[in-house]
Amino acid sequence: MKDNSIKIGLFGLGTIGGGVAELIMGFPGRWKERLGVDLILHKAMDLNPDNASRLGIGQDQLTDRPEDITNNPDVDIVVELVGGTGAAREIVTASLNAGKPVVTANKALLATHGGELFSYARQRGLKIAFEASVGGGIPLIRSLREGLGANQITQCLGILNGTCNYILTRMTNEGAGFHDVLADAQRLGYAEADPSFDVGGTDTAHKLAIMAALATGRLPRLDQIKVEGITSVTPLDISFAKDMGFVIKLLAVLQIHEQQANLSVYPALIENSHQLAAVNGPFNAVFVHGDWVGDIMLYGAGAGRRATASAIVADILDLAREKLSGGSSLPAAALGRADFDPEPLAISSRDDISGKYYFRFAAHDKPGVLAALAAVLGDNQISIATMIQKGREQEGGAVPIVILTHEARESAVLKAIKAIDSLPVVDHPTIMLRVI
């Protein structure tokens, strides 16, 4: 052991950074027991001075110059919790440049600049640890990288955005509409004032990109991910799904087949008996299939001050142990590969995707309508597994006709929907959801 302490430099003392400071400073005996040396919050920086004083961080621990942390010879590990992709990128680069490993929870940064940052870390023989970037407190990164490290991962299905899962859970339990629940979620602090990043699926896509990098060794570009959010999920579709034994969840979907990946974010129907169906409220979970391990699920709090701080400090402890033991990690151990490939992932053509589908048609309540719909589906080799038609909502109005298909090609499905939506007996665009 080179020193009798490990010293942390921390950028950001907001919700998450404040939790990390509190955890590090609150349990000195725990770190001494687990590391054999002290773990010390040596320097911190935050633009809002109130954050530091609320946490009892003294003036001598504070700085307003980033280089007092990144270039500080006493700092062993830098923790970046400022968010965004501007200052955060500079902090990570400057820290690596000064020979310091970095811990970050910043999925946006890794999903957009991960290729460049991991390459630079590899050149410098340093690690970027990011357990908190996907699934909050769930030890997902380690599990994909190490625990399942002997497997070829063929599928990951993730409920990765607590805001969306909270909203969908309440819509399911209460039969309420999206906008009503969103407003309440904002009031209760489960959704941001501008919720578009969450409910539009972008946050889930960032996490999916990181998960895909761990599963394949290659970071996808964000434009390779097909993203749908939950804004168009209706209580009516949730209710039809329920009648057929399904719940609707926003999923990050990674499927790997013959070296090609399919990366999508969409609201999907999940059978009630599936482990993911019981993941409710703000909880997250990832259901992984590996060629040798079979099915694995990891479940826990995907966000929040304490759970996220738990993951960040776990990363700090790992990097601290590595430093104390004098181990120099393999270059790209960040992604569990000796040979992390900076080339982006090969993506399957969308024409090759197939699956089961849920359709809700809004058709006139007239003789022959069902025959017309069924004819289009049949022409496109789409066969029907289940059909529900409920009474008309209003006299003379359109009636919802719901169909679950057997396995069908997505290209055929999209073609059929286009044809059906142009039929004169169809009132509104067809709702299509995928079934897991």
Place this chain on the structure above:
Amino acid sequence: MKDNSIKIGLFGLGTIGGGVAELIMGFPGRWKERLGVDLILHKAMDLNPDNASRLGIGQDQLTDRPEDITNNPDVDIVVELVGGTGAAREIVTASLNAGKPVVTANKALLATHGGELFSYARQRGLKIAFEASVGGGIPLIRSLREGLGANQITQCLGILNGTCNYILTRMTNEGAGFHDVLADAQRLGYAEADPSFDVGGTDTAHKLAIMAALATGRLPRLDQIKVEGITSVTPLDISFAKDMGFVIKLLAVLQIHEQQANLSVYPALIENSHQLAAVNGPFNAVFVHGDWVGDIMLYGAGAGRRATASAIVADILDLAREKLSGGSSLPAAALGRADFDPEPLAISSRDDISGKYYFRFAAHDKPGVLAALAAVLGDNQISIATMIQKGREQEGGAVPIVILTHEARESAVLKAIKAIDSLPVVDHPTIMLRVI
């Protein structure tokens, strides 16, 4: 890198060892990609020569002298999969003695001799890796040790024996009796010819001991674990539990309160809405509570050739990376502590335990019986949450009266049962199960 390959010495080519050999030999490109060097099955030993030939292991890879593996200067990592606590203990000790790290799936060995073996490994600066010893392919050991390494673990609830969970799941789904399902499970290969180690709870207790060591840094003695199996679980109790919204599962229970642990294995009632209630068939899961991360659950295949091989090869890859990077681990990193204490864990007095309880009384169907039972419960400060009395099973026979209690002290519960069982109106000993 010191060499262009990592060489494995493997003891045991049975179900699990054969899977490990198959995985290592079957995917050379995968290991080269992930380690940067080849991973080679250098030497193997098994008492049955058919096992090796079935796997296509050549004569030059085989030996019948253990020291050809443990003392072989070419072997980098020894994998012990012979089971039991005799030869396995000698293999592990001899390997450590020769400076080789060890991978084992042997929960019986670790639960009975772990203190001695981990101490010896610590003295030698070596690791014993044991991901496969608890929860099969589930990355549980890493998660407790590293992913949740910043937490004080306060509770672990584990479904850790696939045989028991398979039997209880079928009893629940089919209303069948224990012995009928057991016989069928034996026929299908889900239970051993002598099932007592599984159904009596001993296997679960071994895994609980290892989990407790990871959560607390101290290995408990096996006699500190109170163990009940599933042999006395009846379809009647499963059915009553179902009526009240519960399932019955065999649980490994670790509770830690003020530095004292409660370690038990027992069949327990779990509410249908609990994540563990949906863990069915041969699957395993562990539900963990940490002071910062909150609730976490890990779910997957707890046994079987492929899932177990997945965990063993994950350990091999980790030790290989460590060797390739030249890192010398901290002495007791096996348990995630700098200071693994060989003293056994402090165990709470059973008088301090409290919880909710399920009772099934077999009482005569006479006026005043319920009042007599209720009086004994009241005298012992046990209050009733729910009661079910069903019609008599046979004319003049005893009727089952089922009671769920509110929180009560276990010492008072045991005293009350003793008093009730001595009442003249009570026909058979009371069935008591704990409620999670």
